[in-house]
Amino acid sequence: MTAQDLGMPRTGTDGVPRLPEDAPAQKKKDFTSDQEVRWCPGCGDYVILAAVQGFLPELGLKRENIVFVSGIGCSSRFPYYLNTYGMHSIHGRAPAIATGLATSRPDLSVWVITGDGDALSIGGNHLIHALRRNVNLKILLFNNKIYGLTKGQYSPTSEVGSVTKSTPVGSVDTPFNPVSLALGAEASFVARTMDSDRKHLTATLRAAAEHRGSALVEIYQNCPIFNDGAFQLLKDRDEAQARIIHLVDGEPVRAGEDHVVVRDATGSLSVVAEADADPADIVVHDAGAADPTRAFALSRLDDPSQRHVPMGIFRDVSRPTYDDLVRAQVDGAIASGGGPAGDADLTSLLHGKDTWTVSA
């Protein structure tokens, strides 16, 4: 059953009021608030903010119908700098708060800004449930693999052995791979991009906005103070060439100039020299595959050494969203009852089945 079969909205912004055709085009400055931006110099958040402010006008939505909800952490200051409606909430809870808002207001485009600590540690429960329910939220997860606002403790995405303020002899816990986690929670849209690649970032945001349902976008983001260079290998042009696996829907999955991703004998995926690969085994990316198994296998190509890091849209499938279904039940009850309950219906509700009358 798809959303289309149910006659439900299809794109992420269906139902959100748009600017009139003849209205002057919005510009980046229309989405820039009057607040001074207060991240550390060189923080990856600046470029993400610029990309989002630059991208929002192209949605053509009324600015007042866009809401950004964040949790706690450096990235969660984001809403203050956008001239939309916004809420800087509490640690880890933004997906829950946004779920209530998005479910009750189909005319809003609701975005969640979160970080690796906010989304995957304290807020892990809310994240997985928002994803499994497929609430129409765009969740931007800024992953810098460190706690920045609390000054440098390891996070749930820090590699084993990370030496930080709270792990002077190295962390011992296995990190989450946010993409694998999201796919495990049956997220309908999962993508990875990077702060420094403005073009890729914007394209990914565009696809996420288009998607109806939960869209989880992991954004690799550099923290110049506490974890500088965490993604340097992926930013160095020469290194990146071989390391980044660009996922392009419908195309063979390539790693650098001469390697490809193939199915191996165990059923999982591996990277081999193209010359050694049987062309029939080369994986052709299918983001729309209903079964998330292949997308999950692609997410497992990533490892802490960053030898291979898939980037792009892992999964983009259509399934009914929680908020649409909840509203459909309410609308259905209203329709089958012959319209919204009025005073007579309230009277009948209050009376119930067993009443008696006491006369004067």
Add this chain to the structure above:
Amino acid sequence: MEGVPCRTSHGPALDSLVTATMSSKPVRRVDRVVIRFAGDSGDGMQLTGDRFTSETAALGNDLSTLPNFPAEIRAPQGTLPGVSSFQLHFADHDVLTPGDAPDVLVAMNPAALKANLADLPRGAMIIVNTDEFTKRNVAKVGYDVSPLEDDTLASWHVHAVGLTSITVSALADFDLSRKDKERAKNMFALGLLLWLYTRPTDGTEHFLKRKFADQPEILEANLAALRAGFNYGETTEDFAVTYEVAPAPMAPGTYRNITGNTALVYGLVSASHRTGLPIVLGSYPITPASDILHLLSSLKRHGVTTLQAEDEIAGVGAALGAAFGGAIGVTTTSGPGLALKSETIGLGVALELPLVVIDVQRGGPSTGLPTKTEQSDLLQAMFGRNGESPVAVVAPRSPGDCFDTAMEAVRIATTHRTPVLLLSDGYLANGSEPWRIPEVADLPDLQVDFATETNGVNDAGEPVFHPFLRDPETLARPWAVPGTAGLEHRIGGLEKADVTGNISYDPDNHDTMVRLRAEKIARIADRIPPLEVDDPDGDAEVLVLGWGSTYGPIAAATRLVRNTGAKVARAHLRHLNPMPANTGEVLRSYRRVIVPEMNLGQLALLLRAKFLVDVRGYNTVRGLPFKSVELADAIRETIAEPHDPTHPDTEVSR
């Protein structure tokens, strides 16, 4: 028939023999009766009690009920922990409590007998199901000899009836398993009790027809068992008289029986109609609050959205998110869940958004007593958050009053832009009473005004929206919902600058904002009624002040005290924060103030701190409502004691 199957509170004058109407046996008129049905968790005692209640309500008696059941869904059969009971108090006058002690105990097995015997006054009637008093069952609950065979029950009037075997033989012609036949024994017991108290059976017959519409054989068996029970009373010589309780005088109107949880739901839905805003409930299942979620989820046509969240935190988060969007955000929980919601309620305080948090209190701490009642979350509601984070707190006093209190909670939340904590409890949630159904047109108008215009100018003289520019009277801030052009703004948990709402770490601003938030809550008192005192002659020296579900027992206790000629005043707080403006004045005008609570003195602590009045607690935490007789004794003791302003005791002896 011998024994004392009922007691009269108005003296023996009402206790007269009148002519039988429904029965061929003599009918004795009594003014009040307390019946307790007790059995195994699977015996259907709650259903039996509910049905007896409905028939009694339909006859026009005033009534009050107290279901009491274990937290386990099916505790081991025949054991003391597995006993489930339902107590009903009905009378020809206004009923204030479910009754201190039963006049009649229906005990379906030895465990039910043993668990309840201590509550039974000497001379009360016991109807006992002899079939369950096997050697094994009797031993299971620690009796060496069956209490039916020795003198254990000599002080009571016992009717030993083979409820199971008579039911089975009454259903001999039915093509049902023995087990199914046995299961109808609760209907037999109900039939017998309906006969004994001259109640009709038709309401229950209609109920069974609805319930078992798809199972005609089961339906017929239950109807047959019900009638067999009724006829058994009529024919057996064991029961010599039947009893009649005349209708209670009540204000004219249409009535129904209602539980507190149902009344809360109806109050919320009515508030939604009167505000024109939808209810969005974010909730996580928890005893004894879950029924609110269940019932609201069936009222979608009233525009109600329910989200069963992944946890308590998400439940209140979703409610707060919906409130940001302009809905009436509601979350429902019990004590442990309220603890989890604390941080989000604190965010609601900082955001200054309407939010209704319903805590159906139960025994604590921790998991505590999930199915038992207590009033021990008052201080959690008041102070259970970090920082200076005042919220409004209200508490209903009876099941029916839950309706008005829910509407009041919505009114305060939407008018004053604040989280409101509503403290119900397990007794109110599941207990029931007759409720006069209000006319929809008479319900208060709760119209809400959203902000639609800018309300200031910036340094450049351009119009801007200041999300924290307050109403000069209430200090409430504007509620500007997303979708309103020109009012785009950001709010959050960080301290905000007065007026503009921008992030501010300025020391003086923080001091101002903390005081403004406190003052905003304090000013709610400007729009609530004064504390009313019930002091018939105006010269009592002792005041009994309560809050929440202790209303009934306190009123009953003061009535007992007054019936013996003593003077006592009584008042009850619905608004716990802020309290009515005249509260201090009321407290100071009595020589002694007693504060009965089902906790160790939480309201007493607040009153002492706030008003410097040496109030005295009367405290029990037994998971059950007060016994009004015991409270009356404590009140009399206080009235009698000589005036000594330096008296050091803070708790009334009991």
